[in-house]
Amino acid sequence: MTTNDSSDDNSTTLPRRQLGQYLKENRLGAGLKLEEVAPLMQWSASKLSRIEAGKSPNVRVVDVEALCRIYDIEDAEVVAGLIGLAKQSAGKSWWQAYDDIISGNFDLYVGMESSAKHIQIFRPDMPSGLFQTAGYAHGVDRVYFPSITEEELARRIELKTKRQALITRKTNPVTIELIIQEGALRTVVGGPDVMRDELLHLANMPINVTVRVLPFEVGFPAGLPTGPFTILDFGQDAKGRDVSPTVVYIESYAGDMYLERAKDVGRYRQAYSVIQQSSLDVASSKRLLRQVAKEFRA
Structure with a gap:
């Protein structure tokens, strides 16, 4: 062992x-x-x-x-x-300092995210927290948590920023694939300036991150809308065995779910593969992100 x-x-x-x-x-x-x-x-x-x-x-x-x-x-x-x-x-763990603002069992997700070696994310609605600029995060959380203080809001944004360190760290940065639906590029959060900065941020991710856009015209490649989901893989040990089971994290307004059964994971892997095949390639996605960013210029 x-x-x-x-x-x-x-x-x-x-x-x-x-x-x-x-x-x-x-x-x-x-x-x-x-x-x-x-x-x-x-x-x-x-x-x-x-x-x-x-x-x-x-x-x-x-x-x-x-x-x-x-x-x-x-x-x-x-x-x-x-x-x-x-x-x-x-x-x-570093995120325990944010226990007062982490709701439900999201701390479990943050821990898994920090442990993962490879992450695949599908977000039809908005960039996930790992990809939100401070301005975009402020725009989202100010509406979703209308009664919190500015100090609490700042701590929520700080938590998202710290989570993003796994993308930019010099040692073993996590590899991430993000697919985002085209509608999310045009759904305004925080105003034109915030949207422009967010889209350019997505277009300029480091080499360990790939961003693809699912265009309007392909409809629902998986047959039905899947909603947002994240697949987290944790790598293998020296003997080629998975160090921990793959987890599918499903975030919803009513709460979060974690799936580990091979059947469930396989189903979401298949959905991700189908959605990815229908998405624009990385270069075309970057061009579209930059094009829409220009549309937000005043």
């Missing part, structure tokens, strides 16, 4: 998600149900489920050791690896 050696581990959710995955695999391998293990730990089944899903930020070493005994894990290297992941997962 190997653990992730990335220097960024203490600022991601990857260690605790790996830990949860390994613990679940060993529980199932031992033929045990959540309801059977939880009482042995004096936990609720929901607490154990959260640990296995990587949603529990603090898993004690003594608890990992106890679970190893319950699951009859006798391999010293495996036990040491699980304990190592537990210690890594206890590190404080």
Whole structure:
């Protein structure tokens, strides 16, 4: 068993998600149900489920050791690896400083985003937070959170800006593919100047980012509108195994969903592929972005 050696581990959710995955695999391998293990730990089944899903930020070493005994894990290297992941997962993540403004379970998404090696995003409505300029983010959040103070609004924009560091960092920047529908280029947020700056920002992304525009004339390539979704891949270890399951994140007005079942992930991969094939190529997309940006000139 190997653990992730990335220097960024203490600022991601990857260690605790790996830990949860390994613990679940060993529980199932031992033929045990959540309801059977939880009482042995004096936990609720929901607490154990959260640990296995990587949603529990603090898993004690003594608890990992106890679970190893319950699951009859006798391999010293495996036990040491699980304990190592537990210690890594206890590190404080940078986004925890923004707990007061992160709603719902979006902190889980930010952690996954920080851990990802490759991200594919489809946004038919607007650029995702990873691609919003400060002006565009202000225009969106001022309307969506009408009752917050200017200080809270500034912190929300700061959070988006910090998230964007994974695109521009010098060491292992994440590779991202963004597909945005043409209508989003013409939906005004914050006024003409803000729109012009945002579109030029999209047109001038670094080499590790590709931006494509889905034009009006292709309709709905997947057959039905999919809504916005993000596919997050976390890379492979030295043995070529996925270090963590691929996750599809679906954001909606009513709340967020996280899909990990192979069937669901495959369906969204297929949808993304179809949408990508119907989109303009990167060069044509950049030309369109710059053309529409000019239309916003006063």
